[in-house]
Structure formats: C-alpha cells, structure tokens
Amino acid sequence: MIRLAAIGAALWLALAGGAAAQDLSALARVDAGASAVMDAGEGVDLTLTLSQPVPYAIRLLDQPVRLVVDFREVDWAGFDGAVFDRSDRVTGVRTGPVRPGWSRMVIELDQPLGLRRAELSRDADSGRGVLTLRLEPVTPEVFAAQVTVAQSALWGLPEPVRMDPPHRRQDGSRPVRVVLDPGHGGIDPGAERDGVIEADLMLTFARELRDELRRAGFEVVLTREDDSFVPLEARVSIARAAGADVFLSLHADIVTEGRASGATIYTLADSASDRASELLAERHDRADLLAGVDLSHQDDVIAGVLMDLARTEAAPRSQALAQALVAGLKQHIGRMHKRPHQEAGFSVLKAPDIPSVLVEIGFMSSPRDLENLTDAEWRAKAAQGIRAALQDWAQSDAAQGALLRQ
Numbered sequence: 001m002i003r004l005a006a007i008g009a010a011l012w013l014a015l016a017g018g019a020a021a022q023d024l025s026a027l028a029r030v031d032a033g034a035s036a037v038m039d040a041g042e043g044v045d046l047t048l049t050l051s052q053p054v055p056y057a058i059r060l061l062d063q064p065v066r067l068v069v070d071f072r073e074v075d076w077a078g079f080d081g082a083v084f085d086r087s088d089r090v091t092g093v094r095t096g097p098v099r100p101g102w103s104r105m106v107i108e109l110d111q112p113l114g115l116r117r118a119e120l121s122r123d124a125d126s127g128r129g130v131l132t133l134r135l136e137p138v139t140p141e142v143f144a145a146q147v148t149v150a151q152s153a154l155w156g157l158p159e160p161v162r163m164d165p166p167h168r169r170q171d172g173s174r175p176v177r178v179v180l181d182p183g184h185g186g187i188d189p190g191a192e193r194d195g196v197i198e199a200d201l202m203l204t205f206a207r208e209l210r211d212e213l214r215r216a217g218f219e220v221v222l223t224r225e226d227d228s229f230v231p232l233e234a235r236v237s238i239a240r241a242a243g244a245d246v247f248l249s250l251h252a253d254i255v256t257e258g259r260a261s262g263a264t265i266y267t268l269a270d271s272a273s274d275r276a277s278e279l280l281a282e283r284h285d286r287a288d289l290l291a292g293v294d295l296s297h298q299d300d301v302i303a304g305v306l307m308d309l310a311r312t313e314a315a316p317r318s319q320a321l322a323q324a325l326v327a328g329l330k331q332h333i334g335r336m337h338k339r340p341h342q343e344a345g346f347s348v349l350k351a352p353d354i355p356s357v358l359v360e361i362g363f364m365s366s367p368r369d370l371e372n373l374t375d376a377e378w379r380a381k382a383a384q385g386i387r388a389a390l391q392d393w394a395q396s397d398a399a400q401g402a403l404l405r406q
C-alpha cells in the first residue's frame with residue numbers, strides 16, 4: 001500500500017511544476033459529463049475532468065471516514081454531487097470554496113478505503129486535466145496509518161493579521177472591539193430552505209450589523225468577508241488575533257426534531273439545555289468534520305487547567321452578555337424563543353478568554369422566522385437590538401471590571 005503522505009508530496013511537487021509552465025488565467029471548470037465516482041470491483045474509482053490541470057493535495061481523514069482533495073482552484077458551477085456519485089460505498093459528496101484561492105472536494109465513505117493510485121494527466125490537444133483516483137478496501141489499522149494528522153484546524157491557512165495587542169481594554173483607551181462570525185460558508189452552506197441559504201443570509205446580516213455597530217462607535221471585525229469556508233477553530237483564532245472584546249457567532253438553523261422559532265441566545269456549557277440544543281451543537285461540529293477539519297485533538301493537562309481558569313472569568317461575562325442580548329432583542333423585535341437563553345457545547349464558543357455567544361437570529365424551519373429573516377426591515381430592527389444590548393453590556397462590564405481591579 002502506498003503511503004498517503006508520500007503520494008500527497010509527490011503529486012503536489014509534480015503538478016505544481018507542470019502548472020507553473022501554463023498560463024492558468026481562469027479557474028478550472030468541471031466537465032460533469034466526463035466525471036464520476038463509481039464502484040469498481042471491491043474498490044472505488046474516481047474520475048474528475050477539468051478544463052485545465054491545477055495543483056492539488058489529497059488527505060484521508062476518519063470519524064467520519066472521508067477523502068479530502070484540495071484544488072487551487074476549481075469552479076464547481078454546474079457540478080451536481082448527487083449525479084457525480086454513482087458508488088454504493090460513497091455516502092456523500094461535498095464541494096465548494098474552502099479559503100481564498102482554494103477549493104475542496106470531500107468524499108464521504110461508508111468503510112475504510114485506502115488510496116491505491118492517484119494520477120493527473122493532461123491532454124496535449126485540449127489542455128484538459130483528468131484526475132483519477134483508485135481507492136481499495138483496507139483494514140482499520142492500515143487506514144489509521146494513512147490518515148493525515150491535522151496539525152490544527154488552521155491547516156494551510158495564512159496567519160491572521162494582528163491588530164492592537166490582543167487583550168481587552170476596560171479603561172476606555174479604545175472602542176469595544178466586536179468580532180462577528182457569520183456561520184458556515186464555502187463548502188458548508190449551512191441550512192437551506194425555499195432557495196434561502198444560511199451562509200449567504202448570515203453574511204448579509206453580519207454586514208448590516210457591522211454597519212449598525214460602527215455607527216455606534218464599536219470596532220468590528222468579521223471572521224469571513226465572502227462565501228469562503230472558515231474552520232471553527234480558525235474563527236476563534238481570528239477573534240483572539242483581532243483582540244476581540246466580544247465574539248458573536250450568527251446563525252439561522254433548521255431544527256430536525258420538534259419545533260423551534262424565535263431568536264435564541266446560546267452560551268457554552270458541557271451539557272446542553274435540551275436535546276434540540278445538543279443536536280444543533282453536534283450538527284455545527286459535524287459540518288467542520290465533513291469539510292475535512294479534524295476536531296479530535298486534545299489539550300494537554302497544563303493547557304487545560306489554564307483554559308479552565310480563564311473560562312472562570314469569561315463564563316459569567318458571557319452569561320451577562322446573553323442576558324443583555326435577550327433584553328435588547330425583545331425590546332426591538334418583540335417575540336423571541338420561549339426559552340431565549342439556552343446552553344450547548346458549541347465548539348465556536350470555546351475561546352477561554354473572550355465573552356462569546358451564539359445568536360440564532362431565527363430558525364429557517366419556521367415559516368414565520370424565515371419570513372422575518374428575509375425581510376431587510378426586520379433584520380434592521382434585530383441589528384438595532386443587538387447594538388443596544390452591546391452598549392448596555394459594555395458599560396456594565398467595564399464597571400464590573402473596575403470593581404475587580406480595586
């Protein structure tokens with residue numbers, strides 16, 4: 001069996017050299033009619049035909065078992081994963097932008113399959129590139145040996161731009177800095193209902209909320225400015241690098257069990273308020289896993305203790321922030337969820353030193369919420385409610401900080 005790391009390195013170097021000699025002036029396009037993943041004997045064959053060769057890298061990941069192929073860069077317009085997938089051993093295909101300049105394909109598998117062969121050929125006449133992969137059954141032990149160990153969820157991402165020293169200032173020496181995190185993006189579109197995509201909707205709302213907050217004197221940073229995928233851990237790292245005073249993750253999910261409607265504020269907890277909140281948190285983390293990010297790493301004992309100490313201070317501040325948001329939103333939009341403040345283990349809220357909440361502006365599974373979410377006037381009222389809440393919270397938080405320093 002060929003080692004995956006060796007394959008990835010060889011493919012990268014050989015193909016990058018070939019691509020450098022070409023004038024790749026546009027994104028590679030997929031020829032959907034000449035592309036497929038299908039069963040072949042006991043294994044799986046993948047063929048992806050592109051308008052031109054591009055540099056790429058391959059990884060195998062587990063929990064769940066999946067193959068991840070990153071390209072620089074592919075336009076997935078017109079590509080239908082359901083049509084592409086003709087294999088009984090493939091349980092899902094996801095594609096999309098993953099970060100600026102890079103695209104990703106994720107092949108979800110129902111069993112451990114090792115990478116036996118990988119080749120990209122270039123047609124001399126048409127200039128098209130054809131990527132062919134061969135996957136064959138392996139034992140769990142052999143598959144585990146091929147799995148790429150992710151250094152962190154920031155794999156391959158550039159270091160975020162650092163702003164002022166990353167610590168909170170309660171002395172008024174600069175405005176309160178808010179990091180807004182529009183959920184999902186790129187390969188992870190989030191919830192979809194009646195043609196409305198959560199990733200697009202939350203980016204729109206984040207921009208509207210940013211403008212509202214800036215007019216009120218806040219400094220605002222967005223974790224993403226376009227339709228690109230940002231791993232959960234990277235969102236937290238961006239907030240810390242920006243010196244965030246507060247972190248708001250913005251969502252509008254669909255609940256798959258029971259009913260839910262109305263804006264809801266979530267804070268971090270080891271156990272969820274209810275089963276629906278638990279499923280929501282699992283769904284968020286699973287989207288990161290399926291996009292190729294490994295969330296299974298564990299902190300060492302010392303780091304864990306230090307983070308627990310930091311959370312001891314941040315947790316009550318997050319609780320106070322949630323209460324302020326409930327009050328501000330109720331005042332401006334009226335109806336909220338019957339339990340407007342809940343708890344769950346969202347990974348995106350795990351920054352130990354930044355007050356953080358996840359704001360479900362509404363649930364797209366609720367017709368009334370969906371109507372509100374797509375109404376610019378309603379969103380403006382929601383943004384005003386969040387702005388008022390942040391003003392109240394920042395004032396009381398600064399006063400509380402002054403008391404603690406005495």
